[in-house]
Amino acid sequence: MRSMLQGRFQAVLGAESQPEFRAEIERFTHSLDFQTFSAMTVVDHALGKPEFIVLDNCPTGFAEAMHNPQLGLQDPVMQHCKRYSVPIVWDQQTYVGGGNPDLWDAQASFGYRTGICLALHLPEGRHFLLGVDRDQPLPEDPAYVTRMVADLQLFAVHALDTALRVQLPPEQQLERPHLTPRELEVLRWTMDGKTAWEVGAILGITERTAVLHLSNAGQKLGCNNKHQTVLKALRLGLIR
Structure with a gap:
């Protein structure tokens, strides 16, 4: 990534x-x-x-x-x-x-x-x-x-x-989906190559919760996997 x-x-x-x-x-x-x-x-x-x-x-x-x-x-x-x-x-x-x-x-x-x-x-x-x-x-x-x-x-x-x-x-301009602050945090760390377990450890949440935030962000952005989700969030200017 x-x-x-x-x-x-x-x-x-x-x-x-x-x-x-x-x-x-x-x-x-x-x-x-x-x-x-x-x-x-x-x-x-x-x-x-x-x-x-x-x-x-x-x-x-x-x-x-x-x-x-x-x-x-x-x-x-x-x-x-x-x-x-x-x-x-x-x-x-x-x-x-x-x-x-x-x-x-x-x-x-x-x-x-x-x-x-x-x-x-x-x-x-x-x-x-x-x-x-x-x-x-x-x-x-x-x-x-x-x-x-x-x-x-x-x-x-x-x-x-x-x-x-x-x-x-x-x-x-087309309307941009609203992502929660936690979903954006998970996406930023995922962009940096962190696994769900590592993201959870960094943010003080469970691995399962990190996966859930990533999944919710993907659904809002209409993406099928974490790579597509990060790319689309970048393209929309939701993360840098």
């Missing part, structure tokens, strides 16, 4: 503003050996058009095209992300196969030649898209590329709730 939450994955959870959030995404992007990124939070409204909130480091000359909603109607990567949560690894052939090679030619001149993109679709019309791009081909080693995709997925899961927290006004 601790190794999973260290470094680049955990740091994004602590971002308290859009500039901090942007800096953490850019730092992660460079750590994967990509140059540019785009992070988009989308809110579907019952009445009216969807709301798009974008953070990126794209070249100034490409920004207007990058932020044009009509681009999504032509871009095979965006069309994939609208329909699926499975990441897509894209290059020139993706656009050729999608019938839009001219779009790839246009963006390639700005350094967008290949990349990885994914979308996370939430209840109540919330969506989070994250893509990283580079001007060089991806490594030929399939295992290395698979690891890059997995890293991006894990980072996106951590970044998701930070995006909703720092980019949406309070009235648009």
